[in-house]
Amino acid sequence: MERNTRQRAAILDAISRAGRPLLPREVLAAAQRTTPGLGIATVYRNLKAMLAEGQLSAVELPGENARFEKSGSQHHHHFQCMHCQRVFDVSGCPGDLSRLAPPGFAVDGHELTLYGRCKECL
Amino acid sequence: MERNTRQRAAILDAISRAGRPLLPREVLAAAQRTTPGLGIATVYRNLKAMLAEGQLSAVELPGENARFEKSGSQHHHHFQCMHCQRVFDVSGCPGDLSRLAPPGFAVDGHELTLYGRCKECL
């Protein structure tokens, strides 16, 4: 990944514009609007590369494949719409949750997912 | 699933004794101790059936396959050890998290996963 290709730019642009974590197939669909002919293999290749470079972050939700969003935003969590299945960022965080763990367990991270209906699906 | 087979009993017993959510392959391994020859297909069949009957509940964690635990326990969350990968129940809950969602979004559920080291892996 040493060249700036149209495809790579289109992929990053698609994720940036979305403003929410996208599945590889969503990235493909979005990027194909500016770059017809774009292949799924190229999407996976670039997602993997940009992940390694730290340009993108992976978002894993229960029972879902990894989604990708731009890195840089601070600690946050996610909301999944139970109707359209799309995932959105949520800014807040309940804070320290160590107290919830059983005695003798060391907590050093957490993931939180909210479920419900997004604005468009209400 | 209308008959009480040794296999079915062994599967439920394995999950009960574990006291934590088990992966299908963990269920197989545990149940084979009392029922050698038990097949993975039987495990999947019975997990699915007991899930449908409400006897078991599925536990989905980010990036993980579904695990299974006995139903009945009240609202709770899970802890995954980053060393042994095992999953444990945690009793508490941070409470109402609706406030975290973006305006116009309706929250009606949440999942929380804690990560760290379990007692045995510290």
Next chain:
DNA sequence: TTCTTAATGATATGTCCATCTCATTAATGG
């Protein structure tokens, strides 16, 4: 105990996602 047939066990098959292969295309250096 015998009979009926649901359930099992071994393995084939299916599914979904991700990666690999390789001929072709196109991004940079000169």
Next chain:
DNA sequence: CCATTAATGAGATGGACATATCATTAAGAA
């Protein structure tokens, strides 16, 4: 503008999990 070769696109292949198939076994009724 050319030459070099990284990157792409199409499709094959891989891998992990889950389900389907079917001959065999065994649970439960009589």
